[in-house]
Amino acid sequence: xxxxxxxxxxxxxxxxxxxxxxxxxxxxxxxxxxxxxxxxxxxxxxxxxxxxxxxxxxxxxxxxxxxxxxxxxxxxxxxxxxxxxxxxxxxxxxxxxxxxxxxxxxxxxxxxxxxxxxxxxxxxxxxxxxxxxxxxxxxxxxxxxxxxxxxxxxxxxxxxxxxxxxxxxxxxxxxxxxx
Numbered sequence: 142x143x144x145x146x147x148x149x150x151x152x153x154x155x156x157x158x159x160x161x162x163x164x165x166x167x168x169x170x171x172x173x174x175x176x177x178x179x180x181x182x183x184x185x186x187x188x189x190x191x192x193x194x195x196x197x198x199x200x201x202x203x204x205x206x207x208x209x210x211x212x213x214x215x216x217x218x219x220x221x222x223x224x225x226x227x228x229x230x231x232x233x234x235x236x237x238x239x240x241x242x243x244x245x246x247x248x249x250x251x252x253x254x255x256x257x258x259x260x261x262x263x264x265x266x267x268x269x270x271x272x273x274x275x276x277x278x279x280x281x282x283x284x285x286x287x288x289x290x291x292x293x294x295x296x297x298x299x300x301x302x303x304x305x306x307x308x309x310x311x312x313x314x315x316x317x318x319x320x
Contacts, residue, residue, distance in 0.1 A: 172220075252305075256297035268286055
């Protein structure tokens, strides 16, 4: 599949860096594009998770982790929530890396499992960070879990079919390039 392009020594590092940077930008824009405030939790709903998962499912853990973490943290900084950026960098990086590790780029069931595990990682680490690092306390952090779950669910619903379609087109593009 498309991940095999990274195994070509002469192109792998340049391509990996480029794709990771582009995915960071896509994740950032997706976070900023649609932001629905959730006053009860002082947070917001966004479609950034869909792009974190899409990058991870297509390109693997490095692009998923880097694109998810850097893109989401950059969105925090650009939206005036820079104080959350360090935690977001770690949490979304874990989410993307876990999803990318589990997905093999070939199997839809593995993609769904990747979203579930990556999403569970994101929800768990955000809960711990909000309850004990940020200082929201356990009750408010628990209240935010349901909104994070909805965001992961929406991200999975978008990213699994999107990654399947994107893989087909990327494979076509690479075979044309090789001719």
